Amino acid sequence: MIRKLIPLAVALALAGAACSSEDSEGSSPPPTLTTTSAAQATTTVAMETTTSTTTTLAPDDGFPVTIVAPNGPVTIAARPARIVSISPTSTEVLFAVGAGEQVVAVDSMSNFPVNAPVTDLSAFTPSVEAIASYDPDLVFLSFDPGDIVAGLEAIGIPVVLHPTALSVDDAYAQWEQVGAATGHISEATAVVVDTATDMESAFDSLPEADAAVTYYYELDPTFYSVTSASFIGGLLAPSGMTNIADPADADGFGYPQLNAEYIIDSNPTLILLADTKCCGASVGTVAERPGWASMTAVENGSVVELDDDIASRWGPRIADLVEDVVVAMHELALVDA
Amino acid sequence: MNAGRPSGTRLHWWWVVGAALVLFSAVIVGVMVGPIALAPLDIVASLFNRLPLVDLESGLGERNEAILWEIRMPRVMLAVLVGSMLSAAGASYQGVFRNPLADPYLLGAGAGAGLGATIAIAYGPAASGWIVDPLPLAAFIGAIGGVALAYILGYSVRSGRTAVTLILAGVAVAAFLTAFQTFLQQRESDTLREVYGWILGSLSTAGWGEVSLVAPYVVVCLAVVLVGRRLLDVLAVGDTEAGTLGIRPGRVRLVFVIFATLGTAAVVSVSGLIGFVGIIVPHTVRLLTSASYRVVVPISILLGGAFLVLADIIARVAVTPAEIPIGVVTAIIGAPFFAVVLRTSKGVVS
Numbered sequence: 001m002i003r004k005l006i007p008l009a010v011a012l013a014l015a016g017a018a019c020s021s022e023d024s025e026g027s028s029p030p031p032t033l034t035t036t037s038a039a040q041a042t043t044t045v046a047m048e049t050t051t052s053t054t055t056t057l058a059p060d061d062g063f064p065v066t067i068v069a070p071n072g073p074v075t076i077a078a079r080p081a082r083i084v085s086i087s088p089t090s091t092e093v094l095f096a097v098g099a100g101e102q103v104v105a106v107d108s109m110s111n112f113p114v115n116a117p118v119t120d121l122s123a124f125t126p127s128v129e130a131i132a133s134y135d136p137d138l139v140f141l142s143f144d145p146g147d148i149v150a151g152l153e154a155i156g157i158p159v160v161l162h163p164t165a166l167s168v169d170d171a172y173a174q175w176e177q178v179g180a181a182t183g184h185i186s187e188a189t190a191v192v193v194d195t196a197t198d199m200e201s202a203f204d205s206l207p208e209a210d211a212a213v214t215y216y217y218e219l220d221p222t223f224y225s226v227t228s229a230s231f232i233g234g235l236l237a238p239s240g241m242t243n244i245a246d247p248a249d250a251d252g253f254g255y256p257q258l259n260a261e262y263i264i265d266s267n268p269t270l271i272l273l274a275d276t277k278c279c280g281a282s283v284g285t286v287a288e289r290p291g292w293a294s295m296t297a298v299e300n301g302s303v304v305e306l307d308d309d310i311a312s313r314w315g316p317r318i319a320d321l322v323e324d325v326v327v328a329m330h331e332l333a334l335v336d337a
Numbered sequence: 338m339n340a341g342r343p344s345g346t347r348l349h350w351w352w353v354v355g356a357a358l359v360l361f362s363a364v365i366v367g368v369m370v371g372p373i374a375l376a377p378l379d380i381v382a383s384l385f386n387r388l389p390l391v392d393l394e395s396g397l398g399e400r401n402e403a404i405l406w407e408i409r410m411p412r413v414m415l416a417v418l419v420g421s422m423l424s425a426a427g428a429s430y431q432g433v434f435r436n437p438l439a440d441p442y443l444l445g446a447g448a449g450a451g452l453g454a455t456i457a458i459a460y461g462p463a464a465s466g467w468i469v470d471p472l473p474l475a476a477f478i479g480a481i482g483g484v485a486l487a488y489i490l491g492y493s494v495r496s497g498r499t500a501v502t503l504i505l506a507g508v509a510v511a512a513f514l515t516a517f518q519t520f521l522q523q524r525e526s527d528t529l530r531e532v533y534g535w536i537l538g539s540l541s542t543a544g545w546g547e548v549s550l551v552a553p554y555v556v557v558c559l560a561v562v563l564v565g566r567r568l569l570d571v572l573a574v575g576d577t578e579a580g581t582l583g584i585r586p587g588r589v590r591l592v593f594v595i596f597a598t599l600g601t602a603a604v605v606s607v608s609g610l611i612g613f614v615g616i617i618v619p620h621t622v623r624l625l626t627s628a629s630y631r632v633v634v635p636i637s638i639l640l641g642g643a644f645l646v647l648a649d650i651i652a653r654v655a656v657t658p659a660e661i662p663i664g665v666v667t668a669i670i671g672a673p674f675f676a677v678v679l680r681t682s683k684g685v686v687s
Binding site for chain 1: 372404406409411523524527534539543545656657658659660
């Protein structure tokens with residue numbers, strides 16, 4: 001069993017590494033937005049009130065529209081009315097830009113917002129037939145384990161593949177594409193602007209950036225972490241904090257597994273737990289770990305319990321995560337004072 | 338097997354002393370080396386400070402003391418226990434099944450533990466809500482359950498309750514449990530990384546709690562296997578012949594399987610499925626010393642502990658401050674090392 005699994009795990013790791021290097025070299029182009037109609041600029045919020053059970057082809061909604069997604073150009077002929085989202089992030093974005101009423105099915109892990117039409121569709125092992133059974137006119141995916149995109153395209157269903165964002169700008173570009181593809185361009189722009197403003201004002205509230213403040217970001221209780229090269233690392237970069245995982249990631253993969261001795265010795269000022277839901281990590285369990293009670297962050301209570309779901313997605317709720325971290329940094333300053 | 342007995346069946350004292358020295362050295366290196374450089378003299382001072390009436394200036398701060406005593410020491414000790422137990426269990430399985438490819442997971446202990454762990458990770462309550470952590474418990478029960486299932490299946494075959502029947506039953510049970518485990522893992526894909534991490538094995542989160550949890554099982558199981566190891570030599574001649582020598586092969590096999598499985602279940606419940614140790618350590622010992630289980634069992638226990646301590650040092654420091662799963666290390670260094678031993682040996686194993 002082991003002998004079969006090791007090559008598999010190595011292959012997974014290599015596949016992951018290959019993906020990330022590919023992306024960083026830019027061979028998969030960042031999403032760009034092009035529209036075929038000049039009328040899109042005049043698209044108004046009023047479109048939102050249109051009932052979505054029938055496709056209404058208003059002259060001013062910008063359709064047909066072509067977006068250049070990471071899986072290539074996708075042309076959507078008319079305002080979609082039967083959207084299937086096989087990505088928890090896309091689900092959050094769709095509802096945030098006001099396209100929620102056009103969504104007919106979302107995958108089993110899409111637990112936000114609560115009124116999303118959850119089905120048992122799997123985001124990890126999606127099936128073309130299962131997706132097609134909802135008769136969608138647009139499908140959002142975050143992961144193509146092989147030929148799902150090609151399969152859906154073969155039966156004439158437009159597919160937008162929005163993989164894990166590598167940067168905040170990457171995420172913004174995806175949200176704007178969601179807006180363009182669903183007829184909610186101005187709302188999408190507003191969501192981007194609001195999120196960016198919220199995060200900026202949160203970071204602005206911080207005193208002068210201090211690189212001596214360090215943080216450890218925990219993905220699971222076996223000490224998998226993220227580095228500055230990851231999406232979360234980039235998201236928190238404006239805080240000015242130093243990420244203790246950076247030295248553990250020579251090849252820029254972004255997600256190293258840290259050694260317990262190293263974490264304790266690094267003595268990070270802030271411990272951010274992104275494994276509260278999955279693995280039950282909490283301020284209490286962290287303090288009980290062997291040797292961890294000697295860490296300053298544990299003594300000071302500078303351990304932040306984040307929402308795993310927000311932390312593992314790249315939807316508009318990233319602003320909430322930033323806010324949680326910034327609040328913790330303010331409390332930290334109080335401790336120092 | 339080993340008709341000429343070139344190295345004899347006696348357990349020479351220098352083999353024991355040599356293997357014990359290797360283990361002792363491995364433990365010392367394991368305590369000295371880590372991603373955080375602690376001064377060797379400070380470590381020695383800190384060690385002696387644990388003795389009564391000794392109070393040396395160790396120079397380690399509170400945090401480094403915590404690293405040494407709460408992280409590094411239990412990890413090294415757990416490596417010794419896991420390595421010894423898997424090696425002894427591997428040797429026992431090879432003996433009772435007269436099969437050089439037998440390893441501690443042969444009868445479904447590994448597949449059962451994997452299934453138990455997957456269920457605990459995917460459906461178990463958060464660790465904090467329970468008095469005991471459900472993960473090791475589920476893995477332990479899974480391992481025992483897998484082997485019990487294989488035994489029941491093997492014994493339900495009328496044509497013969499032989500070693501081969503049992504192995505085939507084990508293969509069937511392991512395949513079934515692995516399939517079910519994979520199904521659950523794919524279904525609950527959000528827990529995929531955690532499950533994979535567990536299956537590849539790790540000593541990284543070990544504290545004294547884990548050590549004291551498995552130590553009693555390991556001590557009892559090793560004692561039983563050590564005391565009974567001569568019977569493995571008798572079984573080597575075949576069930577019928579062994580029967581004429583006055584032992585009951587079925588019963589001997591059952592006792593060894595019970596204790597090898599109990600010990601294996603205990604160690605994998607905290608370390609995950611660390612592979613290769615149970616195969617390569619006993620075979621290396623056979624090639625270096627003697628094919629007699631009187632020698633193989635005790636020397637495997639000592640060198641198995643040493644091997645896993647050394648493998649864990651590599652897991653800790655090779656890509657410092659990141660970690661490599663120890664199951665990957667045992668495979669990467671274990672397989673070529675074994676190949677070298679095989680090539681340079683004089684062919685002690687028939």
